[in-house]
Amino acid sequence: MTYRSFSFVLNVFLNLSAYTVTTAKSTNKKKTVARKKTGKASSGPDINASLSPEEKRELYRTMVRIRRFEERSLKSYTQEGKIGGFLHLYIGQESVAVGSVSLMEENDHVITAYRDHGHALAVGMTMKECMAELYGRATGCSKGKGGSMHFFAPDKRYWGGHGIVGGQTPLGAGLAYALKYKGLKGCCLCYLGDGAVNQGAYHESLNLAALWNLPVVYIIENNHYSMGTSQKRSSAGAPLAKRAEGYDMDWEVVDGSHIYNVRKACDVAMKRAREESRPSILEIQTYRYRGHSVADANDKKYRTKEEIQKYMNERDPINVFKQTLLEEKVLTEEDADQISKEARDEANESADFANESPYLDKEEILTDVYWESDNDRDEIQKGRIFFNDDF
Amino acid sequence: MPSITYRKALNDALAEELERDENVVIIGEEVAEYNGAYKVTEGLHARFGDKRVVDAPISEAGFIGMGIGASMLGVRPVMELMFWSFAYVAFDQIINNAASVRYMAGGTINCPIVIRGPANGGTNVGATHSHTPENFIANTPGLKVVCPATAYDAKGLMKTAIRDNDPVYVMENTLLYGQKWEVPEEEYTIPLGVADIKKEGSDITLIAHGRAVITSLEAARILEEEDGIKAEVVDLRSIRPLDEAAIVKSIQKTNRAVIVEENKPFCGVGAQIASLLQYQAFDYLDAPIERVSAIDAPQIYAKPLEDFQIPDASRVVAAARRIL
Numbered sequence: 001m002t003y004r005s006f007s008f009v010l011n012v013f014l015n016l017s018a019y020t021v022t023t024a025k026s027t028n029k030k031k032t033v034a035r036k037k038t039g040k041a042s043s044g045p046d047i048n049a050s051l052s053p054e055e056k057r058e059l060y061r062t063m064v065r066i067r068r069f070e071e072r073s074l075k076s077y078t079q080e081g082k083i084g085g086f087l088h089l090y091i092g093q094e095s096v097a098v099g100s101v102s103l104m105e106e107n108d109h110v111i112t113a114y115r116d117h118g119h120a121l122a123v124g125m126t127m128k129e130c131m132a133e134l135y136g137r138a139t140g141c142s143k144g145k146g147g148s149m150h151f152f153a154p155d156k157r158y159w160g161g162h163g164i165v166g167g168q169t170p171l172g173a174g175l176a177y178a179l180k181y182k183g184l185k186g187c188c189l190c191y192l193g194d195g196a197v198n199q200g201a202y203h204e205s206l207n208l209a210a211l212w213n214l215p216v217v218y219i220i221e222n223n224h225y226s227m228g229t230s231q232k233r234s235s236a237g238a239p240l241a242k243r244a245e246g247y248d249m250d251w252e253v254v255d256g257s258h259i260y261n262v263r264k265a266c267d268v269a270m271k272r273a274r275e276e277s278r279p280s281i282l283e284i285q286t287y288r289y290r291g292h293s294v295a296d297a298n299d300k301k302y303r304t305k306e307e308i309q310k311y312m313n314e315r316d317p318i319n320v321f322k323q324t325l326l327e328e329k330v331l332t333e334e335d336a337d338q339i340s341k342e343a344r345d346e347a348n349e350s351a352d353f354a355n356e357s358p359y360l361d362k363e364e365i366l367t368d369v370y371w372e373s374d375n376d377r378d379e380i381q382k383g384r385i386f387f388n389d390d391f
Numbered sequence: 392m393p394s395i396t397y398r399k400a401l402n403d404a405l406a407e408e409l410e411r412d413e414n415v416v417i418i419g420e421e422v423a424e425y426n427g428a429y430k431v432t433e434g435l436h437a438r439f440g441d442k443r444v445v446d447a448p449i450s451e452a453g454f455i456g457m458g459i460g461a462s463m464l465g466v467r468p469v470m471e472l473m474f475w476s477f478a479y480v481a482f483d484q485i486i487n488n489a490a491s492v493r494y495m496a497g498g499t500i501n502c503p504i505v506i507r508g509p510a511n512g513g514t515n516v517g518a519t520h521s522h523t524p525e526n527f528i529a530n531t532p533g534l535k536v537v538c539p540a541t542a543y544d545a546k547g548l549m550k551t552a553i554r555d556n557d558p559v560y561v562m563e564n565t566l567l568y569g570q571k572w573e574v575p576e577e578e579y580t581i582p583l584g585v586a587d588i589k590k591e592g593s594d595i596t597l598i599a600h601g602r603a604v605i606t607s608l609e610a611a612r613i614l615e616e617e618d619g620i621k622a623e624v625v626d627l628r629s630i631r632p633l634d635e636a637a638i639v640k641s642i643q644k645t646n647r648a649v650i651v652e653e654n655k656p657f658c659g660v661g662a663q664i665a666s667l668l669q670y671q672a673f674d675y676l677d678a679p680i681e682r683v684s685a686i687d688a689p690q691i692y693a694k695p696l697e698d699f700q701i702p703d704a705s706r707v708v709a710a711a712r713r714i715l
Contacts, residue, residue: 111460142497152496159463160496167483170453174460181416181442181466201483204453211448368498369532371556383584383632386532387663389670 047103047267048260053330057339059102059259060325063094063318065343066118069127072347073117073134077294082355083134087148087294090118093286095317096221097122099262100189103270104157107186109175111159111168113193114149115221115288123156127350137357144360145368165226166192166199169218173205176216180277187215187273189266195226197240206281210247215273217266220283221256227292228302241283249279256284257315258324287311366391392575398568400542401431401507404549405469407578409439412467415553418445418454419471419508428473429509429568451481455506459488459558462504469553475510475562476522489558490533503556507549510538510562511602512653512690513701521690521697523654525562525600526663529631535559535583536630540604542572544628547581555583564602584632588641592623595647595711598638598664600627603651603702610651610707617708620715630660638664639671646677649710653701656684678714683707 051059070089077083090097093115101110101122112119120130125141133140134148141151151161159175162168172190179186196202197220209216220240224231237243244251250272254265262284269280289308291298299305325331366386367374373385395403408415421428423436423446436444447454451472458468472478478485485506493500512521529536535557539545545563552559589604590611597607604626611622625641627634642648648668650661661682668680686700 109464140497142495142499145497146495150495152499154463154496154499159460159500160492162488164483164487167456167488170456170484171460171463171488173453174457174462175464176460177457178461178464178466181461182464200480201452201456204448204450205456207448207450208453208457368494368496370535371493371501371503374498375556382582383586383629383634385535385584385632387633 047263056325056330059098060321061339062098062122064339066094066121067091067318068343068347069121070117072351074294076351085147088115089290090115092289093221093223094118095259095262096256096284096286099259100219100266103263103266107179107184109157109159109188111172111175112191113168114163116151116161120151123153123158125153127346128353131350132354132357135354137354138360139357166196166202169202169205172216173209173214176214179215185274187217187270189217189219191219191221194220194222194231194240198235206247209279210249213277214279215277216279217269217273218281221286222283223286223288239283241281244281249281251281253283256286257317257320259317259321392573394571395542395574396569396571397542397545398431400546400574401549402433404546406435408550408553409443414465414467415469416443416466417469418447418458420447420449420473422446422471429565451477452484455481456484456488458504459484459502462502463500467503467553469505472506472508474520475508475524476520478524486531490531494533501556502558504558505552505561507561508563509565511564511566513566513697515694515697517692518689525630526654526659528560537561537583538601538630539628540601540626543574544581546574547579548628551580551583567602583629584634586634586637587626587628589626590624592621594620594622594645595715596623596625596641596645597649597651598625599651600630601653603653606702606704607651607707609704613704613708614711635667642668642672643675646675647714649681649683649707651683651702651707653685655687656682659684681710681714683710
């Protein structure tokens, strides 16, 4: 059902047939570049075939947990006034983070941009530490020093949470560089939005990754809008992943509405990174239902309610996966309701936890700035390093 | 004690640290096979090989950002900027990522990166290649800034910078690369945040960093010969952390201050030090604080005019005489 509607929807946005022609042309010119048709699952063994029923339910549960978390944070922001600043919600994109992160091995790492809550929960960060960070509280993952755009959990190999569009893409190459430098067999998943593909730092990173054979997988989460500007109005050429060819990199466009597609494509790219130390670009077609951030005018400004509704009805990654699991008899409607209820309860508990948590003391503004000043500084360095006379 | 160039001192520091710690890697444009645009890395590629000394494409944002990412996993990259003037195309990486990542991660990440290269005017290359960004780099909490004036300081500070667990940005000077100073053969390091009294004096204090220290020493010689004035020269060596105690102590002795820098004046390092002195040494000052900086325009190309734009000894002497 999803696949039928998929081609229609993509054609609306992307004029798919044109891509296929373009990629086919380049097939004749370049033998080293893998060319995959848009929207088709990757070739190779199906990584999803080996999933146990319990593993499938866990993937589903994590997607639902992300959505309930985001819905609760939205309520905290708009109705309760407990969260300030920017809040970029992941609602609609859950299959991307959950599918890709589910394939991580012990030396794999993750870094992403500012729409980072989904990846955080996918790597195993708790709702409580994430919600508390949104509330700016001391119990947050970054003690309230980072905020929505800057979640971190290096113990889970999750390196942020980066606020500047495209700014994390060289860091992703660097994590991969470090793996290679240390002789570790792993890869770095570096996520970016479709708006980030036009940043110079991204292109510099692609060149370095391909030139130096770095085990990094760039995952473009293409939700079709860089804030209020559609892909058509912001990016020359399509698909976006095809720019990989200029850097002699493998690439693929993936229908992200089904988590199996995401996993299948990521599995190929991650193995390529780990085993051949070669980078890839995956462009995963997805959609966000909410605005760029909570403060965004959304359907009042740059897209229609009907367009959003169409995605919700036909390509919602949670509904799509639920249907598959029902058909596979891995999940019942009652299971799904139970998972949703538990996730909602967990999200509510995390909001209560956050609300009851304290802020850091003011003195803590000056900790975590320098390793040196946090670590017995007198024995190491001298001189003044903070410069307020009244604090 | 052997006398070696500032360039050789840096080269020795890099070689010793490459030897000492296998996580140290040198990355930059032309650092390996070309042996360095200014020969600071000469011979290192031949000695340490492709893995440890790496030629980067002209992509400052890309390779510096990559170094920051690698440093989070324990690599200790020493990144060369051919000129600090090129830092501006990598500013998001240099300011946002390197300086803030530890903070935003609640102290769970270290970023032990060194970015080094020349930051000076006076080379007849016009505005785009003559920037001295120590003031606004030092404005960013999370970063450390070092400006060595001599070969001895360059070596000792560079070794400390590489061992430091925070981002340390070392600003060198092409006009000093070929100059020689005495440098001991045995290993030493110089802690950041410790100023050096380059010349003792009792009548006036000249406070400087980088090549302005050399200019100030020449000015001190002229003041002594022509005016019989004993000027003390305080070399800051590091801008952040800053050795405020050494500055204040000198003013308590001499009661007069001239702050000399090759940077432009507005919001320069001198402004910070003037603020410090009025706050911590108000009762010791017998005259207004003088500041000598580069003439406040984009760096001019024409050689004779650029030589005037950057402070020379005569401008420092003139400033000193105004408050004596």
